[in-house]
Amino acid sequence: MRIGEVADVAGVPTQTIRFYERRGLLPEPRRGANGYREYDASVLTRLAFIRSGQAAGLTLVELASILDLRRDGAVPCAHVHSLLLAKLxxxxxxxxxxxxxxxxxxxxxxxxxxxxxxxxxxxxxxxxxxxxx
The missing domain is CATH 4.10.810 (Virus Scaffolding Protein; Chain A)
Known part of the structure; x- marks a missing residue:
């Protein structure tokens, strides 16, 4: 999918997707021969996670910490639990x-x-x- 398609499906502006990429919340997409960003369906799951986390009051920094734990192979549930307790x-x-x-x-x-x-x-x-x- 191209960035416009991802934005339409996820319900976010393309600028948001680019911002999340710069902040490390979304992985860099592969580029087609024409230089366009090409995303796989996993980006939609990641965007939904980010939106759900923000709805729960988590900051982008806190969401990045969760994603970093997952990327490193850890299960982030205890970390998420502590973040949510602090928010509450x-x-x-x-x-x-x-x-x-x-x-x-x-x-x-x-x-x-x-x-x-x-x-x-x-x-x-x-x-x-x-x-x-």
Whole structure:
């Protein structure tokens, strides 16, 4: 298959395929006599893996580490498991941060409803978000 066919089947732009090649996520394809890239069907599996990994929140660097392990003959399941656990903990930490921010914003919104704009001084810049004494 040529790059355009691969892109159509995989649902990605040709530039994405070239980018993945440069990053080492896809192997260099063989070249036909005309210089065109010629891909075998395995590239579709690799592209599907990359898209699934990204959907799970994995970065391209993390996906490359998984592919490197597989290329070296190792089964990457334990590595993938640890990456996913780390992602989950990151998500949970961000959720806690967002919950705290939600409370803070609700407080500021409540405060803004109680304050009179006429009472706001130049020194405070904005008394809604000014530090309370």
């Amino acid at each position: 903990e990151d998500i949970r930490a961000r959720q806690r941060e967002l919950a705290a921010l939600e409370v803070e914003l609700e407080g500021l919104i409540d405060r803004s409803a109680r304050l009179d704009p006429a009472d706001c001084s130049d020194a405070e810049i904005c008394h809604i978000i000014a530090v309370e004494a």
